[in-house]
Amino acid sequence: MRIPCPLCGTRDRREFWYRGAAVDLERPAPDAGVEAWDDFVYLRENPAGPTRELWYHEGGCGAWLVVERDTVTHEIGRVALASEERS
DSSP states (O other): OEEEETTTEEEEGGGOEEEEEOSOOOOOOTTSOHHHHHHHHHOOOOOSSEEEEEEEOTTTTOOEEEEEEETTTOOEEEEEEHHHHOO
16 A cells, blocks of 8 residues: 655555544543543444544654545545644
8 A cells, every 4th residue: 555645755555654543532531430441542443444544654754644545445535734634
């Protein structure tokens, strides 16, 4: 798989580090209990199809990217700098 970095151009995915889904997770209260914290840390959706993911360009410019990718075909759609997605 090749990921088009907005700063460096298209690169092999081995230059990148996958962080996970690019979603805002609701953090449990500090006293929520072990089960709530276990769910927050370990349980994530694993959809088949279009997703928004965070990738770090570790072997390149060091940018965090939001990558829209189909998990079935690995087709990359839109890629944007994470810093620009939050504005």
